[in-house]
Amino acid sequence: MDPSTSAQDMMRCDLCETAVVQMHCDTCLVNLCKACVGEHFSADFSNHHKIVDFKDRKKSTLICPRCTSHGEETCEMYCTQCGIPVCSICLASDQHLGHKLVRMQEIRDEKRDKLIKKQTELKETIYPTYQDIVYDVQSKMSQLEKEYGDLSTAITKHGEDWHREIDKLVKKLKAEVDEMKNTQLQTLQKHLAEIKTKICDIKDEIKSIDSVLDSTHISSLFSVPSTLHEYRKLPRKIIVSFPKFTLKKLQADQLFSLKTIPLKSDEHGYSMKTTQKSLKAGSSPLVKQLLDEPETVNTIDTRYSKAGSSPPVKQLLDEPETVTTIDTGYKDYLYSVACLSDEEIWTRGDDNIMKLYSINQGSLLKSITTKSGNIPIDIAVTESGDLVYTDCDDRTVNTVKNEKTEEVIRLQNWKPLSVCCTSSGDLLVIMYSDNYKQTKVVRYSGSTEKQTIQFDDKGKPLYSSGRYNRYITENRNLDICVSDYGASAVVVVNQAGKLRFRYTGHTPAPKNEPFSPRGITTDSQSHILTADINNDYVHIIDQDGQFLRYIDCGLSYPWGLCTDTNDNLFVAQCGNRQVKKIKYLQ
Known part of the structure; x- marks a missing residue:
């Protein structure tokens, strides 16, 4: 037990041996009651006595163990031959006669x-x-x-x-x-x-x-x-x-x-x-x-399998390289990016305007305003080239075709966060409940709900609760991948909704900061890429959750991610409102 926190009625004054200890002399290492303080001073005027409350005595004061043979006696010596602490009564006996004895302070320093x-x-x-x-x-x-x-x-x-x-x-x-x-x-x-x-x-x-x-x-x-x-x-x-x-x-x-x-x-x-x-x-x-070290992942892309062949195997470059940078002109923040084609990208930032840019020219081609006037939470592009966006405050998922906005999904008691378009033409929407206590992924065919993914095999929630940033994508092997900021993890389930793995970052982290995932995307090799805003890096993991490498390229608060048909990576940087096009595969 620590004497600094033990009950004082167990400690008695070293002078009168009856009164409860209240004071302590840090100079002489003596415990005193208030009545004996004056007597202690008068006993030795040569020392500069430093009297403090017992609870404030020096923490470095050596606390010797009690003797195992003589009850409350304190062992201030150590017998090196017997290998045990000894008290004054032990020393007075013949038990340790002729043995080498050292002070407890010395043995303590040695150990x-x-x-x-x-x-x-x-x-x-x-x-x-x-x-x-x-x-x-x-x-x-x-x-x-x-x-x-x-x-x-x-x-x-x-x-x-x-x-x-x-x-x-x-x-x-x-x-x-x-x-x-x-x-x-x-x-x-x-x-x-x-x-x-x-x-x-x-x-x-x-x-x-x-x-x-x-x-x-x-x-x-x-x-x-x-x-x-x-x-x-x-x-x-x-x-x-x-x-x-x-x-x-x-x-x-x-x-x-x-x-x-x-x-x-x-x-x-x-x-x-x-x-x-x-x-x-x-x-x-x-x-x-x-x-x-690049790693080859042999995975069949569903788009290629229709033609009877698999996508070509590509290896990771030793050093990813920035191909081009696009200034988006958003006032404060840039959050999402989605590829319309290999030449054009959609972006969304901190206002209700979604912008289409030319990748090669870096010029603004088109602007679309949300139907409700609210800020969109996420954007995606369908196989036919239509823009899809989620409106959290309006509880809707909308498509924009030929510059005309159409409401596709309207939720009750739930609010949509991120959306992605699958290879089969379905929409995957991740959403949270009005009371912030539940999160789920729902698959839609048009406006018809086909599948709900919310719990694992043990009935526990797959995703964190609360209004945190979560983004979703589908892998080439049809796995559903969610970057869950609230859980500091990437959660991957198979097409049936069964949990495959959770990725919680790689050690050592580039900046030794906690893993904080934001945007997520995949490529033709079934790699999963997620933005880590805390460390200013993009993580690349394989389809089984094994870490492969980081992408740096001088990123500033990377947020949204997408890839084009040539496996070029586009990163929406929240810090400087720029989109970087990065080549990372051979």
């Missing part, structure tokens, strides 16, 4: 020094090393995805050169590739989970040491286990190898071969870091390598 060294090694060496190992394993996982994706593509390419007789063989080989990839990927995932568990243990150990170091109780110093030897032994290093695909000019059933190369591990593959500086955002070579 503090050891703990500080341990904490320093954990913070500056072991913990950073484990973080770099995580980045290394994640990089290998990304490389594994890319290499196996390239391998599957090569097999498919050669398989297409032959007739129907080898189709079964091609399918078999691809299945073997997938099985090998999954086996190795599971090994890496398990390895990664073990490392992350160790990192959590290290962080808990550091916090525990912080608590002990902040405590004035010496007894707590003895309760800290010695675990450095466990953490100094680094985990084995997984060495990823990839099978080789060989084309053989033999009979039809011997045309291809696939050599299996299993994962290897190296107990001494990693070395301990000596500094933590490399962990700072933007400076770590491992972090840079991970962010710049």
